[in-house]
Amino acid sequence: DLSKVDPMYQFSLSYFMKQFEGCLESSEKNDDLEKRIRTIIDYSTENIFKNICRGLFEKDKMLFSFLIAVQIERTAGTITEGEWAFFLKGSGMVTESPQAESPHEWLPMNVWRNLSVLATVPGFASINTSVVNEGAAWKELYTSDNPHSDPLPGKWEGKLSAFQKLCVLRAIREEKLVFGIPQCVEELVGRAFVEFPPFDLSTSFKDSAPTTPIIFILSPGADPAAYLQALAAEKGFSTRLKMLSLGQGQGPIAAELISSAKTMGDWVCLQNCHLAASWMPEMEKILIEMEHEDLHPDFRLWLTSMPTSKFPVSVLQSGLKLTNEPPKGIKANVLRTYLDMTEKTYDSCSKAGPWQKLLFGVAFFHAVVLERRKFGAVGFNIPYEWTQSDISVSIATVRMYLDEQESVPFETLNYIVGDVHYGGRVTDDKDQRCVGSILSKFISADNLEEGHKLTPDGSYKMPDNGDYDHMLAFIRALPKNDNPEVFGLHANANIAFQQKETRSLLNCIIDIQPRTSAGGSGKTPDEIVLDMALDFKNKVPSLLTKAGAHFSTFETTAGGAVNSLGTFLAIEMLKFNKVLVRMSRTLGELQKAIKGLVVMSAELDKMYSSFLFQRVPDLWSDVAYPSLKPLGSWVTDLIERVEFLRKWITDGPPMSFWMPGFFFPQGFCTAVLQTHARKTKIPIDTLTFRTDVIRIEDSSHVTKAPENGVYIHGLFMEGASWHLEDGFIAESRPAQLFWPMPLVWMDPVTLEHAPNADEGGLYKCPLYKTSTRAGVLSTTGHSTNFVMMFYLPSREPQEHWIRRGVALLCQLDD
Numbered sequence: 001d002l003s004k005v006d007p008m009y010q011f012s013l014s015y016f017m018k019q020f021e022g023c024l025e026s027s028e029k030n031d032d033l034e035k036r037i038r039t040i041i042d043y044s045t046e047n048i049f050k051n052i053c054r055g056l057f058e059k060d061k062m063l064f065s066f067l068i069a070v071q072i073e074r075t076a077g078t079i080t081e082g083e084w085a086f087f088l089k090g091s092g093m094v095t096e097s098p099q100a101e102s103p104h105e106w107l108p109m110n111v112w113r114n115l116s117v118l119a120t121v122p123g124f125a126s127i128n129t130s131v132v133n134e135g136a137a138w139k140e141l142y143t144s145d146n147p148h149s150d151p152l153p154g155k156w157e158g159k160l161s162a163f164q165k166l167c168v169l170r171a172i173r174e175e176k177l178v179f180g181i182p183q184c185v186e187e188l189v190g191r192a193f194v195e196f197p198p199f200d201l202s203t204s205f206k207d208s209a210p211t212t213p214i215i216f217i218l219s220p221g222a223d224p225a226a227y228l229q230a231l232a233a234e235k236g237f238s239t240r241l242k243m244l245s246l247g248q249g250q251g252p253i254a255a256e257l258i259s260s261a262k263t264m265g266d267w268v269c270l271q272n273c274h275l276a277a278s279w280m281p282e283m284e285k286i287l288i289e290m291e292h293e294d295l296h297p298d299f300r301l302w303l304t305s306m307p308t309s310k311f312p313v314s315v316l317q318s319g320l321k322l323t324n325e326p327p328k329g330i331k332a333n334v335l336r337t338y339l340d341m342t343e344k345t346y347d348s349c350s351k352a353g354p355w356q357k358l359l360f361g362v363a364f365f366h367a368v369v370l371e372r373r374k375f376g377a378v379g380f381n382i383p384y385e386w387t388q389s390d391i392s393v394s395i396a397t398v399r400m401y402l403d404e405q406e407s408v409p410f411e412t413l414n415y416i417v418g419d420v421h422y423g424g425r426v427t428d429d430k431d432q433r434c435v436g437s438i439l440s441k442f443i444s445a446d447n448l449e450e451g452h453k454l455t456p457d458g459s460y461k462m463p464d465n466g467d468y469d470h471m472l473a474f475i476r477a478l479p480k481n482d483n484p485e486v487f488g489l490h491a492n493a494n495i496a497f498q499q500k501e502t503r504s505l506l507n508c509i510i511d512i513q514p515r516t517s518a519g520g521s522g523k524t525p526d527e528i529v530l531d532m533a534l535d536f537k538n539k540v541p542s543l544l545t546k547a548g549a550h551f552s553t554f555e556t557t558a559g560g561a562v563n564s565l566g567t568f569l570a571i572e573m574l575k576f577n578k579v580l581v582r583m584s585r586t587l588g589e590l591q592k593a594i595k596g597l598v599v600m601s602a603e604l605d606k607m608y609s610s611f612l613f614q615r616v617p618d619l620w621s622d623v624a625y626p627s628l629k630p631l632g633s634w635v636t637d638l639i640e641r642v643e644f645l646r647k648w649i650t651d652g653p654p655m656s657f658w659m660p661g662f663f664f665p666q667g668f669c670t671a672v673l674q675t676h677a678r679k680t681k682i683p684i685d686t687l688t689f690r691t692d693v694i695r696i697e698d699s700s701h702v703t704k705a706p707e708n709g710v711y712i713h714g715l716f717m718e719g720a721s722w723h724l725e726d727g728f729i730a731e732s733r734p735a736q737l738f739w740p741m742p743l744v745w746m747d748p749v750t751l752e753h754a755p756n757a758d759e760g761g762l763y764k765c766p767l768y769k770t771s772t773r774a775g776v777l778s779t780t781g782h783s784t785n786f787v788m789m790f791y792l793p794s795r796e797p798q799e800h801w802i803r804r805g806v807a808l809l810c811q812l813d814d
Contacts (some may be wrong), residue, residue, distance in 0.1 A: 201227050707748045
């Protein structure tokens with residue numbers, strides 16, 4: 001199952017048998033049969049867990065621990081299928097009857113829905129009633145910073161098991177599962193399953209053999225070569241370690257090295273196997289033949305590779321897998337940069353004062369952009385793979401310019417380091433803007449001042465000048481845990497990070513679940529999917545047609561052409577009808593396939609599995625608009641979109657347009673500009689938008705459309721909030737990640753009257769279709785997820801909001 005998480009996680013039955021036989025030999029002996037069996041089970045479980053863990057990435061180790069713990073408890077019957085199904089899906093079932101409104105103002109509707117569904121699972125009866133009656137206690141838990149460790153209100157603390165408490169956490173504060181899961185694992189199977197073995201090449205070497213290749217699974221920024229060379233020196237193999245980086249034409253050389261080493265007893269390290277995919281079958285053949293040969297006992301084969309599906313499965317199954325990842329955190333990354341340089345390099349610049357300050361600034365910037373990626377789209381739209389080579393060349397550039405220029409060329413250094421060295425890897429222009437904004441904090445005249453604060457609270461500041469050892473001591477004294485402020489982000493970014501980690505973990509668990517794990521409601525999977533298919537079939541709206549259209553909807557111009565907004569609507573109708581036809585057809589086919597009336601094709605089988613785990617089937621998403629919503633919310637959202645368009649058709653253009661409801665909002669923007677161009681006889685390529693947020697929160701309160709342009713509604717702001725009374729962008733409220741925006745007037749203006757954020761007082765805010773923000777690079781040079789820029793009044797410099805990662809979104813993920 002782990003191979004579905006990463007193609008390098010391959011393990012064979014023979015591997016487990018070998019591990020188990022070793023456990024039989026090394027576990028404590030006992031004449032009492034029951035005790036002996038218990039000892040073998042406990043010892044082999046922990047031993048095999050640790051051996052497999054050393055070949056897993058950090059992000060997957062807790063997943064593996066959790067799956068072991070859950071499977072043990074499910075086998076024992078202490079975790080029921082109903083509890084497991086709720087943990088996987090939450091309140092995802094859309095065939096449930098609608099829930100009543102939330103009983104408390106502080107309790108979001110999605111959390112109340114979760115609790116209502118949880119109350120139907122045996123063991124949780126009346127938990128929703130408890131929330132109604134004991135609101136104050138539940139509010140305290142919901143608003144707590146540590147709901148995963150706080151006791152549950154009333155009788156529930158003593159009544160529920162560790163996993164049942166995890167289900168409650170899943171219902172009320174899903175993002176805290178990243179903390180709740182380790183706590184649950186420790187309670188179920190012990191501390192050994194949450195304390196992962198550190199990278200230890202010497203110990204792993206003891207478990208190796210001449211026929212067992214040792215495989216380093218790489219991650220960006222990690223290089224195990226230094227560890228291998230140190231081990232070789234320790235074992236007296238420094239001169240007998242042959243290293244070769246694979247690539248085009250290197251296969252025959254590698255084969256010759258192996259042939260020589262297996263008789264001479266040397267070590268061979270073949271690096272970057274993922275770059276020699278075509279030679280992998282030949283390597284697999286060599287290793288299979290080696291199993292039947294008389295090899296020198298000292299011979300060892302070391303392989304390094306990034307995760308790839310091209311790596312031979314048989315080699316992975318028989319090999320000893322190890323992972324080595326780069327350090328995490330600001331402190332660890334800055335320290336790594338300094339440890340990678342020599343003291344001679346540190347003292348090599350003629351302008352020692354500015355050099356030491358700028359060197360620290362560049363190293364700190366490198367650490368920030370690397371660690372900022374963990375926050376997902378709020379950090380960067382795309383997680384770029386910056387490496388040590390980027391920081392090395394940037395340091396060399398800074399030294400060169402300081403040596404050659406009389407004064408410090410801050411503007412030049414910002415351009416070369418930000419736009420060339422780091423920006424050379426960036427493909428999204430909004431990310432490029434962010435990189436430049438972050439760098440400007442660290443390469444600036446302010447940073448040459450002693451004790452200049454890098455964060456508002458002063459926990460990070462510029463070091464005093466000193467020698468190499470002084471600098472290392474300063475870095476080692478930096479905070480261990482990184483506050484979002486050091487990345488320029490709001491404290492809410494931690495919640496976004498936890499949500500991202502939790503969703504990734506849940507998605508991995510769902511991906512490796514067999515179909516039978518999706519039940520839990522007392523129904524078979526077939527019955528669940530049949531009920532859902534029938535429910536969806538009844539909900540699918542009728543096709544959009546022009547019959548009964550309002551006279552103004554498709555009104556023609558003096559030239560006989562349909563008005564631009566009418567043309568846009570007609571295209572939207574075609575796209576939505578394509579989705580509706582596909583949904584109706586596949587739902588009918590799925591019902592027949594489950595009943596055995598037609599063959600269950602591979603596509604229908606995927607659709608079946610998607611329904612069980614509340615995911616939108618590929619058959620639908622392939623012809624639909626971008627969306628990250630779960631299946632139930634997706635269907636509801638589709639119905640609302642279709643009804644909005646139907647109302648536009650029958651009632652004429654609305655006073656305010658629901659922009660997120662469109663298939664292609666970029667086309668809507670063009671239609672609005674074209675309408676204004678025809679009206680004013682101004683060429684469309686000289687027009688752009690001025691955006692004005694108006695003090696109306698509810699679109700139903702609009703009584704008149706604007707003279708020029710349109711009103712739009714339905715947008716959300718991420719990373720900040722909106723001050724309605726004074727009309728400017730403001731800091732986020734605590735724990736509120738998204739802010740519903742008031743109506744916005746999109747007013748077409750000529751380019752010479754276009755707003756200019758560089759003059760101050762405005763933030764140039766991007767609008768995206770979904771919260772991932774990333775998309776495919778289109779012919780316009782923008783991501784297909786990007787819609788347009790909004791110019792929002794601000795009392796902070798634009799760079800502040802750029803570093804905050806502030807953007808507008810058309811839709812949320814729930």
